[in-house]
Amino acid sequence: MMQLYCPSCKSNLTILTDNVRCEKCARTWESREGILSFIGQDEQAGDITRENWERIFAAVDGKSNREIQDYFASSKFQGSRELFNAFRSNKADAFSFLDVTDKDVILETGCGSGSLTVPLAKQCREIYALDASLNRLILLQMRSKNDNLNNIISIHARASSLPFQGSCFDYVVLNDLGDNGREKDADLRDTLKMNLKTARELLKEKGRIFISAENRHGLEFLYKKRSRSKLYLPGFLPRFVADLITRKFRGEPYRVYSWMDYRKMLAEAGFRDIEFYYVWPDGNDPKYIFAAKDRNIFSYYLEHFLKNTISVWEYKLFRWAYQAGMESRFVPNFFIVGKK
């Protein structure tokens, strides 16, 4: 485990038996359920209630990963499908396009219950898995213990206050970019920019950032599938209107960005060689992945795969967009990779 630093003053932290201490700030952070916690209160992440978490832990304690998976498969509470899917290994398939080796150290923020963490841990030297939900981290810890993985270091923290300093990671993975480190009153775009800047600082010289993101203009978010905003239409409205509607109906800011937004934010944070990968059906279940620059593959995918699953008008729009060189505007999900 690498040296940890105080999220506030960036002094060295002293690791004690069941807590860590910053001598300079005279602050102590407790270890909760064996996980170092830099957040006082646990955050309610996703749709799973506190009672359901209690039920989950009572049911899965001492069970194998297969049994835990079967439990989620047969459970009907809100969020159980998402937890079942977290046991899939294919979320990490995008890393086949990169060169992760057993020498690499990875930081993953918003790791949830480990859909990316566990398969990545099998490829790299060490992975620091951060999430604002302690319950998800506890579940991740159970999974990694069952898999005999001792290179996952779970940390209960927000992306906006990380206990790291200097260039120490080969990859920084940001899941759900719109959410990471979101402070309730902070300006969202500023938070994102700050997170990207921090991620860049933490990367080694040839390190890369990896982002899983939704496209605000993704065609299917128009009427078929709800984006992270949990509403249909906003992606096709001017941003300030989308924000107003999302605040009115969801009580939170509009958090989905477009291809151009992501490219601009990454470039502003200093990343270079920014590459987009198209992902279908979505970032949590990436059955199909290819680089956006390989336009011949997009055409093949459209004719041989997508055509059979979308409506005629969607197909025609994608066909037209492809001919106009604009398909990236309407693809619903991306993986984005940028070099330091």
Next chain:
Amino acid sequence: MIHQIADYLNENRASLGLPPGLQSADLSFFKAGGNPWEKGRINFLVFSKQDAEPLLFIKSMRGKDPDESLRREYHMIQKLAACPELQIHLPLPVQMITLAGHDVMLQKACHGERMLASLTQSPFLLFQQNRIRENFSRSLEFVTKLNTVAQTRITPDEFDHAVLNPFLDFYEDYGCSGSDKVMLSELLEKICRIIGNNPVCTPLHGDYSATNIFIDSGNQIKIIDWETAAENSLPFLDLFYFMSKYVHNLKIRPRNRWQRVQETYFGKSWLSHLIRETVHQYCEKTGLSRELGQAIFPLHFLNKARIKYSMRGKEQTQPWINLFEYSMKNLDALCF
């Protein structure tokens, strides 16, 4: 992983039939399916940057443990490729290698359209009848060859042990009732009686569906995805599965797919009639009896349940078990 694959392709262009002068930098990769589990596969289609159609199809194992099923698939394709009649239907050449500890199988990519692409989204059967009839006939073309030219003769004991008993073992492990188990035993005995003292085994594709059949520009059919294939199995199974999955994939009424499959086999609709015709043609071409087909019929549902259970768990297997149990109990009402 794709960097290692690209390097390998660069060094082995000729043996894989790749264009000379193609460099690894000219290749692009498309992750196309596979399965999501830890011990699953990641599939890639490999393109040359200029080409509209892929050059190769690659299956690589996600984990580093040697994978028996991938090796079995490779050996199966190699074995079938030895039959000239079947060779033209296979994605050849095929190679099996290990890269950075991962088992990888490389094969020529099929061009043309998947048969699945010819299925319409229309809820009206009337406008699809010709296409369905044509596709059933194309599927019969390959499956009759597979079930006749690659047969193996084995002893009745071996037949019992290697072909029939696994059905019973799986059903028992799955958690069947005592009476259902007895019913399956009786069905298997009936199959033994019909087959007699000289049992013949046939290879089984195991996932012979419109998704895995390509029709190329020369109107030749190519069969892909031999992942669930078995060397020694029963005839009829692939044909029945093709028809069941086809009906399952249609968008016609009833909307419940499982109910649609059941009503087709045990009803008197146009599709039931087509199934009867197709089974009769299969029997004529292979010389196998319709009575044997009837007895084997429920087992294709059980076989699918067995495959599904190993990959997806009980929840997704149950609809196939329901169809198996229903058909085992209603054999007299079958449409053929």
